[in-house]
Amino acid sequence: MRLIDAIYENQLLSRWAALLPRPASAIGSIHEADAEFVPLDKARWLAVKVDTVAEEIAAGLYTDPATAGRIAAISVLSDLAAVGAEPIGLLLSVVLPRGDVEAVQSRVAVGVRAACEAAGIGVLGGDTSVGPALAITVVGFGLVPAGQALRRVGLRAGHAVFVAGGVGLGGALAAARMLGVHGFTEDDYAPPMRIAAGRALRGVASAAMDTSDGLIATLDQLARINGVGIRVEAALSGLLHPKVEALRTATRLPAFAFVASCHGEFELVFAVPPDRLDQLDGVRAALGAEPLRIGTAYAGEGLCIGDSPIDGARIRNLLDDVGGNPLAYVTALIGMSPP
Numbered sequence: 001m002r003l004i005d006a007i008y009e010n011q012l013l014s015r016w017a018a019l020l021p022r023p024a025s026a027i028g029s030i031h032e033a034d035a036e037f038v039p040l041d042k043a044r045w046l047a048v049k050v051d052t053v054a055e056e057i058a059a060g061l062y063t064d065p066a067t068a069g070r071i072a073a074i075s076v077l078s079d080l081a082a083v084g085a086e087p088i089g090l091l092l093s094v095v096l097p098r099g100d101v102e103a104v105q106s107r108v109a110v111g112v113r114a115a116c117e118a119a120g121i122g123v124l125g126g127d128t129s130v131g132p133a134l135a136i137t138v139v140g141f142g143l144v145p146a147g148q149a150l151r152r153v154g155l156r157a158g159h160a161v162f163v164a165g166g167v168g169l170g171g172a173l174a175a176a177r178m179l180g181v182h183g184f185t186e187d188d189y190a191p192p193m194r195i196a197a198g199r200a201l202r203g204v205a206s207a208a209m210d211t212s213d214g215l216i217a218t219l220d221q222l223a224r225i226n227g228v229g230i231r232v233e234a235a236l237s238g239l240l241h242p243k244v245e246a247l248r249t250a251t252r253l254p255a256f257a258f259v260a261s262c263h264g265e266f267e268l269v270f271a272v273p274p275d276r277l278d279q280l281d282g283v284r285a286a287l288g289a290e291p292l293r294i295g296t297a298y299a300g301e302g303l304c305i306g307d308s309p310i311d312g313a314r315i316r317n318l319l320d321d322v323g324g325n326p327l328a329y330v331t332a333l334i335g336m337s338p339p
Helices: 008-019 065-082 101-119 169-178 195-200 215-226 242-251 255-260 274-279 281-287 312-321 326-335
Strands: 036-039 044-053 086-097 123-131 135-145 160-163 207-210 229-232 268-272 292-298 302-305 308-310
Touching: 008 312, 044 065, 065 086, 065 101, 065 135, 065 195, 065 207, 065 268, 086 101, 086 195, 101 123, 160 215, 169 242, 169 255, 169 326, 195 281, 207 215, 215 229, 215 255, 215 268, 215 292, 215 302, 215 312, 242 255, 255 326, 268 274, 312 326
Parallel strands: 086 123, 229 302
Antiparallel strands: 036 044, 044 135, 086 135, 160 268, 160 292, 207 268, 229 292, 302 308
16 A cells, blocks of 8 residues: 555545444445445445535635535535446535524525436435534435446556546636636536446446546546556647636646646546447447547556656645645646646
8 A cells, every 4th residue: 555655645544444443344445436335235235425525615715605515515426426326315414604504505505406406316314503614514325236336446557548528627716716817717617427427337447536636636546556557648738628728728827737736626537448448339428428538557657647757646745745825736736737
């Protein structure tokens, strides 16, 4: 686990695993999938995921509680999609801020409802309390056929690496907030949920993970956990969402800053062995488009953009290294752009 634990967040997760018991019935190990699995019977696994939106609110990325609610729900639904699960419902736990309880509650509900309706599910229940600041925790449940779940492990040298759609939406919103860049709003930050694509990738993809922490972090994590290297062969600008590419062109910021931002967009990254590349028709149908080929895994370690090596650990630990200072983080990230 040496490569995995070079990342500060991974260290904390590994420490939780050491401090807490894990059920004997749980499938797989820590870091190995975007959700956790428990067998229900011989035919089905229950997929479970939890996520909290609080730091993003405190940092000023989300000023509308509807955005916070929508993204909190999307974050877990995206993780369920990344394991090929069919979502069945959510639990919602919200700390509402004192002094504006009902107004904030209504806006959070607008965002959560939008995500639920898009996924065709509902909220099963949850918990509500009042405190000093808004915080939203969502637990998601899904079902996946036994033994067919997508996981992060399984990527091998020679496998092609794809992303289901354009990336950089998270970085674009961060640029708008932290640098005062105009032309991108919270309404533009509308990550899709790749539930149908995740189902279509069962038996096709060798590994999958969503870009909740950005594209570079996702590729770096997949490379580390599988003990391979990944070379990005596509032009970074060609991987950007059209709205992000328009913003990049207008601001002349490097494409790298948008894909390396730790504020991601929940797109689906997946790998396919060479002998299964002709089995992507179901994915194309689910997306209504061709997935974007990022590059190829190779024997070795690390992450390269073309021939330029990328220090994934430095990028992923950067926010902690600058003490959480948003402007220092963005400035340093832009400075890391490869030639």
